[in-house]
Amino acid sequence: MLDDFVARAIVAGVGVALVAGPLGCFIVWRRMAFFGATMSHAALLGVSLAFLLNINVTLGIAVACVVTAGVLLSLTRLKVVPTDTLLGLLAHASLALGLVAISFQETLRIDLLSLLFGDILSVSRGDLAWILGGGAAALAALGVIWRPLLSATVHEELAQVEGVRVRLVQAAFVLIMAVVVAIAMKIVGLLLIISMLLIPPAVARRFATTPETMAMIAALVGVLSVLGGIEASLAWDTPAGPSIVTVATALFIASLPLAGALWQGFRRPPPSAGDHAHGQHQGHHHH
Amino acid sequence: MNISTPRDDALVEARGLSKRYGGQAVVDGVDLTLRRGELTTLIGPNGSGKTTLLRLLLGLETPNGGELRKPDGLRIGYVPQHVHVDESLPITVRRFLKLGGAEPAAIDAILRDVGASHVAGSPLQSISGGEMRRVLLARALLRAPDLLVLDEPTAGVDLQGQAELYEMIDAARRERHCAVLMVSHDLHVVMAATDQVVCLNHHVCCSGAPDTVSEHPEYLALFGPKVAETHAVYTHHHDHEHDASGTVVPLGEETR
Numbered sequence: 001m002l003d004d005f006v007a008r009a010i011v012a013g014v015g016v017a018l019v020a021g022p023l024g025c026f027i028v029w030r031r032m033a034f035f036g037a038t039m040s041h042a043a044l045l046g047v048s049l050a051f052l053l054n055i056n057v058t059l060g061i062a063v064a065c066v067v068t069a070g071v072l073l074s075l076t077r078l079k080v081v082p083t084d085t086l087l088g089l090l091a092h093a094s095l096a097l098g099l100v101a102i103s104f105q106e107t108l109r110i111d112l113l114s115l116l117f118g119d120i121l122s123v124s125r126g127d128l129a130w131i132l133g134g135g136a137a138a139l140a141a142l143g144v145i146w147r148p149l150l151s152a153t154v155h156e157e158l159a160q161v162e163g164v165r166v167r168l169v170q171a172a173f174v175l176i177m178a179v180v181v182a183i184a185m186k187i188v189g190l191l192l193i194i195s196m197l198l199i200p201p202a203v204a205r206r207f208a209t210t211p212e213t214m215a216m217i218a219a220l221v222g223v224l225s226v227l228g229g230i231e232a233s234l235a236w237d238t239p240a241g242p243s244i245v246t247v248a249t250a251l252f253i254a255s256l257p258l259a260g261a262l263w264q265g266f267r268r269p270p271p272s273a274g275d276h277a278h279g280q281h282q283g284h285h286h287h
Numbered sequence: 288m289n290i291s292t293p294r295d296d297a298l299v300e301a302r303g304l305s306k307r308y309g310g311q312a313v314v315d316g317v318d319l320t321l322r323r324g325e326l327t328t329l330i331g332p333n334g335s336g337k338t339t340l341l342r343l344l345l346g347l348e349t350p351n352g353g354e355l356r357k358p359d360g361l362r363i364g365y366v367p368q369h370v371h372v373d374e375s376l377p378i379t380v381r382r383f384l385k386l387g388g389a390e391p392a393a394i395d396a397i398l399r400d401v402g403a404s405h406v407a408g409s410p411l412q413s414i415s416g417g418e419m420r421r422v423l424l425a426r427a428l429l430r431a432p433d434l435l436v437l438d439e440p441t442a443g444v445d446l447q448g449q450a451e452l453y454e455m456i457d458a459a460r461r462e463r464h465c466a467v468l469m470v471s472h473d474l475h476v477v478m479a480a481t482d483q484v485v486c487l488n489h490h491v492c493c494s495g496a497p498d499t500v501s502e503h504p505e506y507l508a509l510f511g512p513k514v515a516e517t518h519a520v521y522t523h524h525h526d527h528e529h530d531a532s533g534t535v536v537p538l539g540e541e542t543r
Binding site: 027159201210 | 342345348357363365367370372373376377378379382383386387388411426430436471
């Protein structure tokens with residue numbers, strides 16, 4: 001079955017979505033969206049590094065992400081510039097540096113577009129092993145640190161006083177993020193990775209009552225986006241990575257309260273104009 | 288844990304504790320002794336280093352100088368001043384309490400004790416400031432603490448709520464025999480139940496039983512005559528006095 005490139009794409013995409021959803025929840029709860037974006041921009045640097053040192057690309061990306069995160073965290077403590085400035089600076093500096101480093105290669109063996117936007121339909125068996133192995137390891141590690149990380153997310157100092165080793169747990173979290181960015185690179189590309197991490201939790205929030213249900217719904221939304229995106233890509237010959245993100249975005253829009261109210265009005269033609277207006281008003285109110 | 292621990296047995300002891308940020312001493316040579324069953328109130332103007340001292344005692348900061356003696360495995364119940372949980376995190380009050388490592392039955396019982404049973408299933412972000420204070424106290428008490436540390440436990444709570452919270456803290460001290468350290472601005476209220484008042488302005492200005500402190504010239508200089516007067520009103524309502532050792536004696540028996 002894995003001889004088929006579509007089957008490989010689906011397995012790889014679902015594998016990434018299953019870990020990106022739960023991990024993305026923490027990125028949303030901890031307001032680390034920009035941090036995640038910075039990390040994924042550093043992925044390009046990792047790619048050129050891997051080619052330069054002749055090591056595995058996924059490994060190169062993960063290392064570059066971890067190093068960037070380390071630099072970021074230590075610079076944040078120095079408080080030289082505001083954190084968001086630092087994040088923006090580091091994100092685009094590493095992107096630029098990556099592009100420059102790639103240009104130094106005598107023959108251009110790297111398809112830049114596939115790095116930026118992913119190339120899920122060209123996933124090889126070797127890629128698949130990395131994606132599934134890395135994804136399973138990341139998901140397992142997230143499960144192990146789930147409770148202390150949740151505790152530190154709610155209140156860092158309270159968690160620390162209660163005996164949670166906050167620094168260690170946060171370092172593990174950043175490490176897991178680096179692994180997920182590295183394996184998601186092939187699926188949606190570095191410019192779109194962050195949307196795989198943010199959009200599914202954003203959809204899930206409205207339907208979740210506990211952190212765990214939110215993580216599970218986010219994983220499900222991610223899987224649906226991957227399946228829908230690949231389907232759309234094959235049907236209309238659109239680029240697969242952007243198609244996946246577009247489907248996720250459509251799910252997000254559909255999940256908005258306003259969309260729900262409009263849908264209700266659409267399905268049941270209102271007996272009176274007043275009733276319809278009421279439905280819309282409620283939608284606005286929730287929004 | 289040991290109920291028979293002598294009252295004057297020191298649980299936590301700080302000697303010459305100091306913390307500097309960029310050359311400036313925020314906490315400067317502080318001596319402090321916390322004992323089981325004793326309520327210590329930390330007072331002082333804004334920016335006097337109260338919160339930093341608390342953080343040192345909690346182990347959230349490392350001191351630059353001095354000594355801090357704590358028994359191994361000291362269980363601390365901490366009530367922080369601020370809790371902000373992002374709206375995107377779906378979490379109920381009950382789950383918040385469970386994060387501290389407590390059993391469901393214990394959670395229900397403690398919520399009754401602090402009078403917050405009605406919010407057990409509510410999203411943490413939806414409860415009022417007063418309810419949040421009760422929930423935080425519940426989380427601290429669920430740890431069966433040896434030491435209860437509270438940073439302005441009644442900030443933003445109405446007068447009735449303040450009195451109830453202080454009553455709960457006092458009850459915790461009596462029933463659980465833990466040491467209590469509290470930062471508070473409610474001078475007139477806390478003086479009543481406090482065993483030891485420590486007045487901080489980077490260094491310890493003065494410390495001791497409430498009456499001793501409220502007459503101390505440094506205390507008067509720090510808080511001004513107006514606050515001191517509020518105190519005078521309070522102390523006049525005393526039906527007892529403290530002798531030099533802090534023991535309660537009937538009015539007028541102490542020689543002046």
